[in-house]
Amino acid sequence: MLPISARFTPTHRRFLSKPLSPLLHRLLSTQSSSIEYTLSHPIYTVWGANTGVGKTLVSAGLAASILSPPLSSTPTKFIYIKPVQTGFPADSDSHFFYRKFSENFLHRRPQSTVFASNHVLNASIPAAKAVLGCGVEKRGKCDCGFRDLGWPFRLPTILVGDGWLSGISGTISAYESLKLRGYDVVVVLEDHNLVNEVPLFSYLQNRVHMLVLPPVPQDMSNSLVEWFDESQNVFNSLKEIMLSAFLERIQKLHDMPKKAGNIFWWPFTQHKLVPEETITVIDSRCGEYFGVYRVRDHDSITQQFDACASWWTQGTDATLHIELAKDMGYVAARFGHVMFPENVYEPTLECAELLLEGVGKGWASRAFFSDNILG
Numbered sequence: 001m002l003p004i005s006a007r008f009t010p011t012h013r014r015f016l017s018k019p020l021s022p023l024l025h026r027l028l029s030t031q032s033s034s035i036e037y038t039l040s041h042p043i044y045t046v047w048g049a050n051t052g053v054g055k056t057l058v059s060a061g062l063a064a065s066i067l068s069p070p071l072s073s074t075p076t077k078f079i080y081i082k083p084v085q086t087g088f089p090a091d092s093d094s095h096f097f098y099r100k101f102s103e104n105f106l107h108r109r110p111q112s113t114v115f116a117s118n119h120v121l122n123a124s125i126p127a128a129k130a131v132l133g134c135g136v137e138k139r140g141k142c143d144c145g146f147r148d149l150g151w152p153f154r155l156p157t158i159l160v161g162d163g164w165l166s167g168i169s170g171t172i173s174a175y176e177s178l179k180l181r182g183y184d185v186v187v188v189l190e191d192h193n194l195v196n197e198v199p200l201f202s203y204l205q206n207r208v209h210m211l212v213l214p215p216v217p218q219d220m221s222n223s224l225v226e227w228f229d230e231s232q233n234v235f236n237s238l239k240e241i242m243l244s245a246f247l248e249r250i251q252k253l254h255d256m257p258k259k260a261g262n263i264f265w266w267p268f269t270q271h272k273l274v275p276e277e278t279i280t281v282i283d284s285r286c287g288e289y290f291g292v293y294r295v296r297d298h299d300s301i302t303q304q305f306d307a308c309a310s311w312w313t314q315g316t317d318a319t320l321h322i323e324l325a326k327d328m329g330y331v332a333a334r335f336g337h338v339m340f341p342e343n344v345y346e347p348t349l350e351c352a353e354l355l356l357e358g359v360g361k362g363w364a365s366r367a368f369f370s371d372n373i374l375g
Contacts, residue, residue, distance in 0.1 A: 035152055039253075039299035042246035045155045045183075049162040049174040054190045057216065058160050058238075061228055065235040151322070152303070154182055154284040154291060156245060158238070161189035161210075167196050172203060180329050181322070182284060186241055188234075191215050209241050253293045256281050280304070287318030340369055 037043060048055045063078045157178055161171035171189070178185050187210045189197050197212045204210050214230050228235075257279040261271070281293035289303040316324060331347055338345055352367035360367070 036300050036302040037153060037155075039250060039293075039301060042242055043155055044158055044242060045153075046158045046160065047174065047178065048160045049167065049171040050164075053160045053162045053164075053167075054188075054213070054216065055160045057190075057224075058158065058188055058213075061213075061231055061235040062158075062238060064228060065232070065239045151181055151318070152286040152289070152291070153301075154184075154286075156184045156242075156249075157186070158242075159185050159187045161187050161196070161200065163190040163192040163194060163196050165194065167192075167194070168199050171196070171200060175204070175208070180325060182325075184245070186238065186245075187211070188213065188238060211238055211241075250299060253281055253283065253299070254295075256293075285321070287316060287321045340371075 046055050046059055059080055063080065066078050067076055159171070159175055159178060161167065161174075171187070175185060175187065185208050187200070187204060187208055189200065189210065190213045191197065193215055197210070201210060211234050213234050214227065217224065217227060257276045260279055261274065261276050265271075266274075280290075282290045283293050283301050284291035285306075286303075288306050288309070290306055291301045292304040294300050294302050335345055335347070340348065348369065352369075355367045356364055
């Protein structure tokens with residue numbers, strides 16, 4: 001089963017037409033109750049390098065690919081949710097998504113109906129927590145980018161690149177913004193006859209999967225059935241990449257405790273007294289909370305408070321964590337690794353000055369940097 005996208009029902013439309021920022025802030029804040037999402041099926045976020053790059057078309061094509069297996073296969077459900085959209089509901093693109101998906105689906109399976117019990121599209125608030133269909137740098141009402149609103153989940157990501165003029169730099173910028181925050185990314189690009197895919201392939205090779213869709217007809221009011229037919233292999237490839245990555249991720253999470261118990265030498269630990277099932281598998285971190293892999297009735301990722309503050313990260317809340325990631329990325333890109341003796345570079349000098357003006361004020365005259373991490 002692959003919940004990623006679906007049409008809003010009238011009930012959800014009324015609910016979601018209310019301001020969502022307090023809801024999203026409550027759901028995504030690290031100070032709220034524990035966030036948990038299931039790993040019983042793949043969940044992906046869909047981001048765009050810009051507006052109008054084809055997020056809705058990619059979602060519709062992916063839905064048709066997932067919901068159009070052989071008739072004898074196991075029934076599949078697909079959930080599409082776009083929790084925040086300007087102009088909602090008057091110009092909601094969920095109508096466009098549903099219409100194009102229906103036309104394409106019925107074209108492939110004329111003997112079926114879209115509203116067959118196994119293919120009813122539905123939306124839910126748990127899905128709203130997980131899927132944010134928007135631009136990477138679009139601002140939320142909490143004055144942060146949506147790539148930060150979704151940060152506690154670290155859900156794997158489909159980035160729809162920009163095939164238009166100036167789209168190369170925009171796509172690379174969006175990709176790097178997501179990677180800097182720890183997202184796993186697949187890039188999909190629509191061809192607008194500007195061959196943007198050539199430099200993007202060169203830049204992204206050996207980093208992420210990249211797929212290119214054929215040019216979209218200018219008149220989007222038509223059924224687009226021919227375009228979806230032409231794009232079917234791309235969407236099928238995207239589906240397989242998503243499923244493969246999901247299964248590989250689950251297998252890695254499942255295997256990590258056993259492997260760690262066999263090859264790690266933990267400090268302060270009597271290793272024979274550590275059962276495999278007690279080893280904590282950390283998938284990610286957001287501020288003062290870990291995203292921890294749990295196996296109970298079903299596999300899931302849940303938040304766990306870092307009570308010991310991991311020694312040196314005390315006070316790193318979600319906001320500071322984001323700033324720390326950006327600053328560390330800048331420093332790593334500018335300086336890499338620098339041998340310290342008899343050298344000086346700006347970050348170490350500023351750090352030493354801050355230490356002497358802060359905790360060392362009145363008694364320390366020099367700052368000592370040890371090369372012994374336990375010293």
